Amino acid sequence: MRIQQVFRICNSCRHILKSKVIQPLPQVSQALSYTTEPTRYTVSYEDFKHVQDILPPSRIPEPPTHDSYPTPSGWVAPSEEAPDLPYFISRTKFHVLPIVEKEKPRDQPVTVVFYIDGDIWALEKELKELIRPYVEFDPATRVHEVTRSIILKGHHAQVIEKFLYAKGF
Amino acid sequence: MKLCSRKFVSPARFLLQSIQNRNSHVNSEDFIPPNLVMAKINPLLHNVTIQEVPKISDKILVSRHCVEKVPKHKNAISVWLDNLMHARPQYNSVVQLHPVLFDAHPRMDILHSVVRWQQEYREVDYSWSRTRAEIGRGKKKPWHKRDWKSKTWSSNSPLWMKGGISQGPRGPRASFYELNPNTLLDGLLIALSIKHIQNDLIIIESAQISQDMPNFDEYLENRNLSETSMLLVHAENENISYLEQLVEDSKFFNILPLYGLNVCSILKHDKLVLSRYMLDELEHKVLWHKTRYPWLGSPHNFYLDMPGQDNAQSVDTDNPEPIGETGHM
Numbered sequence: 414m415r416i417q418q419v420f421r422i423c424n425s426c427r428h429i430l431k432s433k434v435i436q437p438l439p440q441v442s443q444a445l446s447y448t449t450e451p452t453r454y455t456v457s458y459e460d461f462k463h464v465q466d467i468l469p470p471s472r473i474p475e476p477p478t479h480d481s482y483p484t485p486s487g488w489v490a491p492s493e494e495a496p497d498l499p500y501f502i503s504r505t506k507f508h509v510l511p512i513v514e515k516e517k518p519r520d521q522p523v524t525v526v527f528y529i530d531g532d533i534w535a536l537e538k539e540l541k542e543l544i545r546p547y548v549e550f551d552p553a554t555r556v557h558e559v560t561r562s563i564i565l566k567g568h569h570a571q572v573i574e575k576f577l578y579a580k581g582f
Numbered sequence: 583m584k585l586c587s588r589k590f591v592s593p594a595r596f597l598l599q600s601i602q603n604r605n606s607h608v609n610s611e612d613f614i615p616p617n618l619v620m621a622k623i624n625p626l627l628h629n630v631t632i633q634e635v636p637k638i639s640d641k642i643l644v645s646r647h648c649v650e651k652v653p654k655h656k657n658a659i660s661v662w663l664d665n666l667m668h669a670r671p672q673y674n675s676v677v678q679l680h681p682v683l684f685d686a687h688p689r690m691d692i693l694h695s696v697v698r699w700q701q702e703y704r705e706v707d708y709s710w711s712r713t714r715a716e717i718g719r720g721k722k723k724p725w726h727k728r729d730w731k732s733k734t735w736s737s738n739s740p741l742w743m744k745g746g747i748s749q750g751p752r753g754p755r756a757s758f759y760e761l762n763p764n765t766l767l768d769g770l771l772i773a774l775s776i777k778h779i780q781n782d783l784i785i786i787e788s789a790q791i792s793q794d795m796p797n798f799d800e801y802l803e804n805r806n807l808s809e810t811s812m813l814l815v816h817a818e819n820e821n822i823s824y825l826e827q828l829v830e831d832s833k834f835f836n837i838l839p840l841y842g843l844n845v846c847s848i849l850k851h852d853k854l855v856l857s858r859y860m861l862d863e864l865e866h867k868v869l870w871h872k873t874r875y876p877w878l879g880s881p882h883n884f885y886l887d888m889p890g891q892d893n894a895q896s897v898d899t900d901n902p903e904p905i906g907e908t909g910h911m
Contacts, residue, residue: 469886472875501654503654503655530655559691
């Protein structure tokens with residue numbers, strides 16, 4: 414009995430649905446329909462000029478010329494011409510003297526002066542005499558010709574810096 | 583009549599005398615050892631007249647000056663400018679080279695590490711040996727406990743013949759590693775400096791040659807370069823099509839663009855031929871690397887003045903056209 418009722422309802426529904434024609438929905442947005450023309454867009458780089466003003470330079474600039482040296486931080490500009498000495502010490506790319514204080518293992522404070530061209534041994538002689546008053550025993554130095562550097566025992570960066578600034582390096 | 587008229591000489595003294603007599607010609611001034619090789623030409627064997635290259639004086643025209651600032655204590659290096667079109671070298675003009683590139687301190691250890699890296703970083707060792715589990719003969723016990731025979735549990739044991747190898751190579755093993763970029767750059771500069779110091783550097787006006795070029799064999803013969811291997815490095819905007827045709831079948835001449843310049847190629851060839859147009863770009867790039875700020879994170883190009891990049895775009899306010907891309911969605 415129930416099954417017959419269900420079949421009767423289904424049939425009547427089917428008749429109802431067949432007679433009506435489903436109207437197409439009105440076009441709500443263009444993106445949902447694929448029959449109209451696709452949208453156009455442009456990407457504008459007009460605002461890039463505001464970014465350009467802030468872009469940083471990639472190369473390290475030359476330091477500005479100051480009225481007097483040393484500057485408040487203690488920095489001294491190198492002399493414009495190479496000094497008339499048998500050796501030459503070029504500055505690092507940050508315009509700073511190439512002196513580094515290191516702590517080698519097992520309590521060995523060490524100062525390294527690098528970027529030396531010319532007669533290294535002449536410079537080593539001068540540095541040895543420069544360090545003598547600050548050192549308890551004979552000043553220990555080592556010339557490393559392959560890496561163009563002099564290694565001194567102990568921390569003597571400030572003394573060497575003063576000496577090299579005076580020479581004009 | 584004496585049977586033996588020779589004076590008695592001890593064996594040691596005889597040996598010393600014979601050595602001295604054999605090598606007495608070494609001390610003379612004109613002595614050239616027969617195994618001397620000068621750029622693949624032995625003057626004793628090949629009968630070649632060595633032409634003298636004139637010295638560079640101050641009055642000669644300098645056709646190319648250094649682009650970047652030269653360090654205070656060094657001078658720009660002057661080298662004769664050659665031309666592929668001229669059959670004989672005409673010593674007319676001179677080119678100036680930057681000392682940071684061609685007068686670098688010759689660190690052999692850096693050069694060696696760069697050459698080793700270039701050869702090793704792309705090597706993959708495909709050797710693979712089977713372990714006792716991979717032999718494929720199964721787990722059968724060869725023989726059970728018996729008198730007068732050693733204990734065994736498997737015939738694949740590394741102790742056995744045709745057994746597995748216990749600590750052997752295991753599969754593809756790459757020997758890739760990265761060197762410090764500063765080391766790589768220094769290696770390149772050292773290679774260039776070595777070529778300059780050993781007179782193996784030839785600077786050419788341009789690699790772009792026209793159809794009416796004189797005989798190339800004549801060109802090489804006049805400069806004693808008939809059997810020397812040469813590497814020509816040119817800039818990207820040069821048209822090398824005719825040169826490529828000329829040199830296609832030659833075993834001794836190789837052409838390379840600037841971005842392919844590497845230490846192994848420089849050292850492998852006898853002579854290095856550089857085109858004048860690529861010197862500016864090379865100098866600019868090398869000195870940019872030497873004087874740039876270190877990367878804060880990873881390398882990027884969001885800077886004002888990268889070498890070979892033009893971030894400075896000009897904005898045209900008169901034309902109302904929109905700048906940028908147009909497209910369809």
